[in-house]
Every structure is written in structure tokens, then in C-alpha cells.
Amino acid sequence: MDLSRKPRVRLIFSRAMDIAVGFVTLAALVPLASVLYMVVRKGAGNLRWSMLWELPPAAGMDGGGFGNALVGTLLMVAIGAAVSVPTGILTAIFLTEYSLGSKSARLIRFCAKILSGLPSILAGVFVFGVLVINRDLHLWGWNFGGFSAIAGGGALGILMLPIVILSAEEALLRVPRFLREASLALGANRTQTVLHITLPAAISTIITGVMLAVARAAGETAPILFTALFTSYWISSLHEPTASMAVLIYNFSSVPYDNMVNMAWSASFVLIFIVLVTNIVSHLVANRSK
Amino acid sequence: MQTETAPPPAASTQWIGDKKAQRSKVFDAFFSWATFAASWGTVALLVWIALQVGYAALPAVKQYGLGFIVGREWDTNNDVYGALPLIYGTLVSSALALLIATPLGVAIAIFLTEDYLPLKVRSVFKFLVELLAAIPSVIYGLWGIYIVIPITTPMGNWLNAHFGWFPLFSTPSNGPGFLPAAFVLAIMILPTIAALSGSALKTTPQALKEGAAALGATRWDVILQISLPIAASGIFGAAVLGLGRAMGETMALAMLVGNNNQISASLFAPANTIASLLANHFGEATGLEVAALMYLSFILMALTLGINAVAELILERTGATTRHL
Numbered sequence: 001m002d003l004s005r006k007p008r009v010r011l012i013f014s015r016a017m018d019i020a021v022g023f024v025t026l027a028a029l030v031p032l033a034s035v036l037y038m039v040v041r042k043g044a045g046n047l048r049w050s051m052l053w054e055l056p057p058a059a060g061m062d063g064g065g066f067g068n069a070l071v072g073t074l075l076m077v078a079i080g081a082a083v084s085v086p087t088g089i090l091t092a093i094f095l096t097e098y099s100l101g102s103k104s105a106r107l108i109r110f111c112a113k114i115l116s117g118l119p120s121i122l123a124g125v126f127v128f129g130v131l132v133i134n135r136d137l138h139l140w141g142w143n144f145g146g147f148s149a150i151a152g153g154g155a156l157g158i159l160m161l162p163i164v165i166l167s168a169e170e171a172l173l174r175v176p177r178f179l180r181e182a183s184l185a186l187g188a189n190r191t192q193t194v195l196h197i198t199l200p201a202a203i204s205t206i207i208t209g210v211m212l213a214v215a216r217a218a219g220e221t222a223p224i225l226f227t228a229l230f231t232s233y234w235i236s237s238l239h240e241p242t243a244s245m246a247v248l249i250y251n252f253s254s255v256p257y258d259n260m261v262n263m264a265w266s267a268s269f270v271l272i273f274i275v276l277v278t279n280i281v282s283h284l285v286a287n288r289s290k
Numbered sequence: 291m292q293t294e295t296a297p298p299p300a301a302s303t304q305w306i307g308d309k310k311a312q313r314s315k316v317f318d319a320f321f322s323w324a325t326f327a328a329s330w331g332t333v334a335l336l337v338w339i340a341l342q343v344g345y346a347a348l349p350a351v352k353q354y355g356l357g358f359i360v361g362r363e364w365d366t367n368n369d370v371y372g373a374l375p376l377i378y379g380t381l382v383s384s385a386l387a388l389l390i391a392t393p394l395g396v397a398i399a400i401f402l403t404e405d406y407l408p409l410k411v412r413s414v415f416k417f418l419v420e421l422l423a424a425i426p427s428v429i430y431g432l433w434g435i436y437i438v439i440p441i442t443t444p445m446g447n448w449l450n451a452h453f454g455w456f457p458l459f460s461t462p463s464n465g466p467g468f469l470p471a472a473f474v475l476a477i478m479i480l481p482t483i484a485a486l487s488g489s490a491l492k493t494t495p496q497a498l499k500e501g502a503a504a505l506g507a508t509r510w511d512v513i514l515q516i517s518l519p520i521a522a523s524g525i526f527g528a529a530v531l532g533l534g535r536a537m538g539e540t541m542a543l544a545m546l547v548g549n550n551n552q553i554s555a556s557l558f559a560p561a562n563t564i565a566s567l568l569a570n571h572f573g574e575a576t577g578l579e580v581a582a583l584m585y586l587s588f589i590l591m592a593l594t595l596g597i598n599a600v601a602e603l604i605l606e607r608t609g610a611t612t613r614h615l
Contacts, residue, residue: 022401024397035425038433086328091332093325094328098322114336119594121565122339130342191317219429
């Protein structure tokens with residue numbers, strides 16, 4: 001350890017650096033404050049309740065809303081969650097309850113981490129290649145081809161999966177070992193132990209992870225941009241182009257019509273409201289369960 | 291909890307054949323099989339994604355070969371496709387973002403892991419920094435168009451007017467370009483870098499810090515000579531992971547980088563990235579362009595997954611694997 005400089009010099013340097021890192025941390029929150037301020041000022045300022053159930057306006061027209069986009073986002077996030085939440089929790093259970101510390105567990109966890117780093121647009125590219133590009137893909141009597149809510153939801157599911165796996169795994173690992181041992185000693189089998197002891201003990205933390213995955217998926221644009229596409233109308237089935245809040249914001253962000261730009265801000269407000277509430281609630285739940 | 295009811299003492303042999311016990315045995319086998327299938331399904335999904343994108347890219351790989359990587363045109367009408375400006379744009383924008391975000395992220399990590407603040411205040415700050423990562427990228431894009439670009443444009447024009455001889459400032463700013471894109475990108479990867487650097491810094495043994503303090507070291511003597519050297523590889527891993535995130539980021543870039551397939555040294559010139567071209571072209575692509583876009587996707591996938599794998603291996607070795615501060 002090199003303490004050769006004068007104590008006073010080192011002390012002044014240390015104080016200066018203290019102030020610098022504090023300043024940097026505060027500065028990093030300026031963009032957050034600015035984003036929130038703009039979204040509230042421009043978004044909430046222009047928000048009318050009727051926007052929540054009206055259709056988007058035609059170019060240059062007044063009025064309108066993003067009702068179909070809100071429905072589309074909720075629908076696709078629900079499809080994504082329906083696919084990824086059970087799969088993710090089962091995977092986490094396998095990692096912690098059936099193969100803890102094994103080589104295959106390490107490989108699976110590594111794959112989940114790599115998957116969590118997959119650029120979101122590539123989830124869209126993958127689904128585009130598997131489903132969308134085959135205009136006529138009939139499976140079990142359903143048409144999976146073309147732009148659809150199913151394709152968009154599937155792409156979102158791919159992004160949610162690793163988040164659910166990794167957070168559920170962390171939650172399950174925190175359940176004390178002795179609870180499992182006591183259950184097994186009483187004669188319960190593994191499945192009974194998982195379903196009646198381990199999972200209930202970890203469920204609030206798992207729900208936190210699921211909520212964060214949902215919040216992330218609700219804001220994702222790239223994976224649904226060319227799998228669900230967009231429409232200005234209500235959807236009547238899961239097999240047609242579907243509007244979403246995120247794509248609406250993107251499409252309306254740089255058009256020359258004030259009404260549409262304002263609507264992009266209002267949609268941002270609604271979207272950020274959903275995302276922030278989810279994050280804050282899950283933060284509180286996570287803190288309570290610690 | 292629900293377990294089998296205790297065997298009646300007289301008929302314990304009957305209990306073994308009890309239907310309920312039999313059923314729970316079958317369910318046990320089924321359930322463990324389901325967890326097994328889900329887990330390997332996740333692995334299979336990753337492999338499938340790689341194979342699917344690679345397979346769909348084959349026609350373009352056959353047609354253009356490696357020349358695709360050095361080609362400079364993206365001409366849908368004549369089916370001429372080249373990726374060089376896009377690869378250049380992806381690398382430069384994410385490198386710039388990393389250059390901004392790494393020092394800031396490490397500073398935030400230091401502020402939030404060394405005992406500066408009472409625990410309660412600290413957890414509020416941590417939460418706020420994490421919120422930066424929660425804001426959807428399309429909203430960052432919207433914010434960038436209406437807030438960041440109006441700030442960077444006059445800045446760029448002033449720098450160009452006074453220091454235009456310097457290659458980085460060699461063009462005037464028309465709005466979208468590397469500078470606003472990299473700035474917003476830096477904000478987006480900042481929480482990742484801060485969180486992972488923070489958990490790397492936390493691995494410093496308390497005894498070392500206390501020992502140094504007892505020798506008369508100031509807080510920053512300890513940080514610079516003990517904590518940072520110990521955390522160095524974890525911080526490096528955090529930066530690499532941030533780079534992977536930045537390269538795959540799409541929407542904010544599609545809205546801010548200018549979508550212009552050119553190679554310019556200037557920070558203010560509009561450019562394009564792989565992800566943002568994919569976002570703009572996939573919806574309407576047909577025929578050979580789909581294959582060319584798949585080729586492009588494959589390049590992006592190889593870059594990002596490779597970088598992420600390296601980062602994960604570094605982080606796994608250093609033990610700094612949690613995603614939170």
C-alpha cells in the first residue's frame with residue numbers, strides 16, 4: 001500500500017473524489033427525471049380518458065386514441081406470460097430441486113443467461129423466420145403464419161423466459177435447505193415437497209420476477225415490430241396484425257402531425273405508468289420478503 | 291402440506307398398494323419429467339434460434355459470401371446488399387456508449403457500495419438507478435428525438451464551426467447521428483454496468499479495508515489501491531456485458547442514429563446500425579432481402595452472444611453474478 005504522499009494531500013483528494021462520485025450519481029438521475037417529467041407534461045397533459053378506448057386517428061385528423069394498442073399489448077404480454085411463466089418456473093425448479101450443482105444445471109443456467117442477453121430484435125427475427133414468413137402454417141387447425149398476435153406474443157415469451165428462470169431460481173435458492181429436508185423426512189416425495197413447501201415459501205419473490213418480466217415485455221418494441229406489425233383497427237382474432245402501445249409510440253414519434261405526436265406521448269405516459277407501478281410494487285414486495 | 295395419510299397400523303401392507311399413493315408416485319414422475327423437459331427445452335430454444343437464423347441466411351450466404359461483410363450498399367431494388375456501414379455503425383455507437391457509461395457506472399457503483407449513505411437512502415438510490423433500465427427503449431427514443439437532439443444539434447454545429455478540422459467534428463449536425471444515439475445508449479446500459487461493478491466491488495474483504503484504514507489510508511486510498519484492483523476483472527466483465535447490450539439495442543437507435551448507411555468519422559454524421567436496419571426493413575422485406583436480413587441477424591447474433599458468453603464467463607469466475615446492486 002502506497003501512502004507516501006502527505007496525509008493532507010490524500011485527504012483533500014479523497015474528499016474531492018467523494019464529491020465527484022456523489023455528483024455523478026445525482027447526474028445519472030437527471031435523464032430519469034427528464035424522461036419522467038416530459039412524459040408527464042406532454043403525455044398526461046394531452047391525455048383524454050376517451051383515448052383509452054378509441055381507435056388511432058388517420059393521418060392529420062384530430063381526436064382518436066390507442067384503445068386497440070392497449071388491448072394488443074395486454075393480449076400479447078398475456079400470451080408471452082402464458083408460455084414463459086410455467087416453462088420458466090419448471091426450469092428453475094429443475095435447476096434448484098432436481099439437479100442442484102450438477103453439470104447439466106450449470107449448462108442450462110448458462111444458456112438462460114445467454115438467452116437473457118439475446119438482443120430483443122433477434123427474438124423477433126427468429127419468430128419471423130419460424131412463423132410469420134410462412135403465410136400459411138396450419139397446425140392443429142390453427143393458422144400460425146403471417147403477422148399475428150400469436151407471433152408477437154411468442155417473441156415476447158422468448159424474452160420473458162430467461163428473466164423468469166433466473167429470478168425464480170434465485171427465489172428458490174433462498175428457501176432454507178432444512179424445510180425441504182423436514183418435508184422429505186416426513187415422507188413427502190420430491191414433487192409434494194416442491195409444490196407444498198418450497199414453492200409456497202418462494203412464491204412472493206417469484207411473482208416479483210414474473211412482474212418484472214411482464215413490465216419489460218410490455219415496453220418491448222423491436223420483437224413485435226415485424227411479428228405483430230400494427231393496425232389501426234380492432235382485432236377480431238389472434239391471426240391478424242395486432243397493434244401495440246410500443247409500436248404506436250414508434251410509428252407516431254416522427255410524423256409531422258401534432259395530434260399523433262401528442263398521442264405518442266400520451267401512450268408513453270400510460271406505458272410508463274404500467275411499467276413503473278409494476279417495478280415499484282415488485283420492489284416493495286421484494287424488500288418485504290427479505 | 292398434503293402427504294399420504296399415515297398407514298393404518300393393522301393393514302400396513304395394503305397401504306403400499308393404496309391408489310392415492312400410487313397416483314402421487316405417477317404424478318411425481320410426471321412432474322420431474324416436466325421440469326426436465328422445460329429445462330432442456332430452454333437449451334433447445336437457444337440452439338433452435340441460432341440454427342433457424344443461420345438456415346434462413348443460407349441463400350444470402352451462398353449469393354454474397356464473405357463479400358457481404360465488406361459491401362457498402364444496401365439496395366433493395368437491385369438486390370445488392372453489404373453490411374460494412376452497419377457493422378461500423380454498430381461498433382462505433384456501442385463503443386462510444388461504453389466510453390461514456392463505464393466511468394459513470396463505476397463512479398455510481400462506488401458511491402452506492404462504499405458506505406457513503408445510510409442504508410435506507412442507499413436502497414432508494416439503487417432503485418432509482420435500476421429504474422433507468424426499466425424505461426422502455428422506445429420511450430428513450432421519443433425522449434431523444436424531442437429533448438436530446440435539440441441539445442446535441444447546436445452543440446455539434448458549434449464544434450464543427452470551430453474545430454471542423456478535427457475528424458470527429460468534420461460534419462455539421464443535422465439532428466440524428468452518433469452523438470445523440472450514443473448518449474441515450476449510454477444511459478440505457480448505465481444501470482447494468484453500475485449494478486455489476488457494484489457487486490464486484492462488494493467482494494472486497496472488509497478486513498483488508500479496515501486494515502488499510504488503520505494504517506492511515508483515506509477512503510480513496512482504499513478504493514484506488516484495494517477495492518478497484520480486486521474488482522477490476524468484475525468491472526471488466528460488466529463493461530463487456532454492457533457492450534453486448536448496447537450492440538443489440540434497437541429502438542432508441544432506430545429513432546436517433548439517422549438510418550443512413552454511410553461511414554463517416556464524424557460524431558455528428560447520421561449512421562445506421564445492424565439492429566436498426568433490421569427494425570426498418572423486416573416488415574416489408576421479400577425474397578432475397580429476407581435472406582440478406584437473416585445474414586445480418588446472424589452476424590449480430592454471433593457478435594452479441596459471443597460477447598455475452600465471454601462476459602458471463604468472466605463474471606462467473608469473479609463471483610459477481612447478481613444483477614442487482
